[in-house]
Amino acid sequence: MTITNVTEAEAEAPSRTRTAVRDAIPAIGVYIFLRLLSLEFMAILARYAYAQDPTKQVYPDGSTNQWRGYTSSMDALFSWDARWYMLIAGQGVEGPVGAVDENGVPYLNRLMFFPLYPWLARPFAALPFVSPMVACLIVSAISAVAAAWGLYLIGRHVHDHRVGIMLVAAWAVAPAALTQNGGFSESLFTALSAWALYAVLKHRWLLAGLLAGLSGLSRPTAAALIGVVGLAALIAAIQRKDGWRPYAAMLLAPAGLLAYVGYAGSKVGGISKYFEVHSNTFGAWWDYGESTTKLVWDVMLGNSEDATKPIRVLNVLVLFGFILLMVMLIANKAPWVLSVFAVATFVLSVGSHAHISMMSRHLLPAFTVLLVPALAMSRMSNRNAAILLVTLGILSGWYAGWLPFISGQAI
Template structure:
């Protein structure tokens, strides 16, 4: 019950319909979801800026150090797809589509709380300003239904209202300490020799924080900025699983917009020059994660 149900249930529903078997079906769903996510990133970048920014935003997401998990049976890809298209719909004030996709995201990962908070706040503002009729009110009801509904179901199954959080604490040692554990582990990583993965995670965390500041300075739409900020807060504020925090940050794609815009303005030649070594490093690290690293990415 620690794992949200949409991705495994989708794999379970599709597996009997294909000759692939459960494992290959899970990989196929993850691959298709990653393509849908990249398309969603392109759509957001194109809407906010232009086609070139959209392409570069999708490519940057694809060359992140932990992008190898898009080829593994993890839910980051399908969650990013739901989040990207929900935020795109939100920017277009397509309230019902944004809310339904938020519901799906809330059934996919616990960080669905970040997306539903953005959709609900945007819908509340529109409703109070009497924009778009009944649709923002409907979005307020639909958007949180997946996340809240699953936590309520786990609470009923466990016989306690905080059942899911209890499972996270008792079974996985994961609690929310506002980042104290993250800071302690980062200090330890920087003070003594450790595995390559831990250095990469620390670097990704520091860069993500810097990109959030740049996103704010660039006056990114508040919906994207709030979403990224909440993903950062829920990821870095939770204790435990430091080695997986870079993977947990994969859905925070708006953080890449300042880089995508800068590369787009620099021209294709300079963009390719920058992206090529990033691609090589990402491929090397992906191989390291698959072959050498013996824990979850």
């Protein structure tokens, strides 16, 4: 009887896998369609902008200490952070501390960019005829599909199949969605977050801890996911649920972040030195929301000419929109891990000093707030939902092209 049961379980596993893949295909298909639509509109705007002023300098490239112009949409998909990731994917973190590369940029600056994304790209970049740029695009494409799948599972778990599809669609048309398909870590981190949160919802503690641990190698704001997974595991342990697994999750979740910060700090002369480089070179530090608060007040009160620039007004509107969705998510009594993840990501984003143009990108992985519009769209007719999503996809593509090519801001 035991042998028969094992055989039946083994036989059912492929069937469950096929069913899971089949159920997710509509969501992934919708995601791919909306992103292709958005990227095509961005490319049209990029060609128009280039024709109007071919010599315009668009954004500073910290990896070469030069300003960059533009020739195509690839210059949007590989701006700022993406230039660093492409450099690391092709060359790695090379050179002794204090040395500079061929562009005069210190090698230690590469340590400021968390390594998981370029590490995953390096094997592809080693293949014949595959450039570091293409390698990064491959990792982003795979990660984006994995993220879409994870979002679908969460939407279906919390509500139903249709909400799962709409959650994926809403993420596909977010303002900074272009970074999902460029040389950025957004898709990778979102995929790790979605599957880790889904694992928590399903009480799969080892998987949740492992994914949270990996996320700590992808970006510092992974602290939001690490905290949520750790807190959920702690509550399960206190309630004496699921045996030893929640304890293992608590140990695994922070491992990646602590390990990398410790490693990078040892390379540059200490943890404090590591954060000094972040602050002095990249203008990134924790300021308790002072810079964000000042910007919001300046925009609301029109305190200066800079405060009325479209880039500032648009991103303040994005910030207010996020807050509204976050409040509605909590009011709708979503599972607490999803609400806390959104709040933690929000706090880390607005509490850090960074250029306002990056706000939309930093908030993009907090996909859980999109459950609110996803639920609303799920109640629409197919026709109305399609019209709305296509319109939002075009607007997302416009923003993706306008931000670097017209406003000249980093993404």
